[in-house]
Amino acid sequence: MVLEIVVGRLSGSVALTAEGIHMGAHVVILGMSWAAYVLVRRRKGLDGERILATTAAVSAALLLLLAVGIDTEAAEKLYRLAFGHSDERIDLSTLNLSMSTLYVAIVGLIVNIVSARVLHGGHDLNRRAAYLHVVSDALTSLATIVSLCCAWLWGIGWLDGAVALASAVVIAVWAVRLLRKSLSELASVKKQ
Numbered sequence: 001m002v003l004e005i006v007v008g009r010l011s012g013s014v015a016l017t018a019e020g021i022h023m024g025a026h027v028v029i030l031g032m033s034w035a036a037y038v039l040v041r042r043r044k045g046l047d048g049e050r051i052l053a054t055t056a057a058v059s060a061a062l063l064l065l066l067a068v069g070i071d072t073e074a075a076e077k078l079y080r081l082a083f084g085h086s087d088e089r090i091d092l093s094t095l096n097l098s099m100s101t102l103y104v105a106i107v108g109l110i111v112n113i114v115s116a117r118v119l120h121g122g123h124d125l126n127r128r129a130a131y132l133h134v135v136s137d138a139l140t141s142l143a144t145i146v147s148l149c150c151a152w153l154w155g156i157g158w159l160d161g162a163v164a165l166a167s168a169v170v171i172a173v174w175a176v177r178l179l180r181k182s183l184s185e186l187a188s189v190k191k192q
Contacts (some may be wrong), residue, residue, distance in 0.1 A: 014048040015164040053186040056125035060179035067172035101106035112138035
């Protein structure tokens with residue numbers, strides 16, 4: 001996560017930086033999910049369904065806010081490149097970042113795939129929220145790898161911003177679905 005943010009900033013890759021920030025948000029969100037499970041297990045008198053549904057809703061809302069932030073930064077970069085307001089490019093040769101940027105993205109993908117396998121199969125919304133967060137990270141990792149390869153091999157630097165933008169849109173769609181479902185479950189828990 002830290003490597004993705006640092007290397008992404010040094011290389012000018014919005015997609016890699018967004019992936020690192022996204023993973024950082026997931027550390028917080030997964031921590032919230034874990035804390036909710038611990039709280040529900042230790043405090044038997046608490047309404048576990050309500051706590052887990054609330055945590056899933058908060059998690060989805062944070063993911064949605066993150067997607068909006070990534071979309072904004074990616075759109076600004078694309079605008080600057082498209083309308084010549086900047087000569088900004090992904091400089092993969094600076095500090096010999098071409099291969100290290102790609103390696104960092106590949107390591108991020110591997111970590112996300114392993115995490116997704118561990119979290120897959122949960123039935124409650126809280127675990128599903130954690131799983132979707134990790135899958136969305138894997139998606140952004142894969143998209144980042146493709147955009148970095150295109151920039152490195154063919155000089156298609158605008159693809160970095162486009163990939164970050166598209167990844168954030170997909171993440172936002174997943175977040176909205178999870179938010180609707182968790183709010184619906186929370187409303188049904190309150191009626192009981």
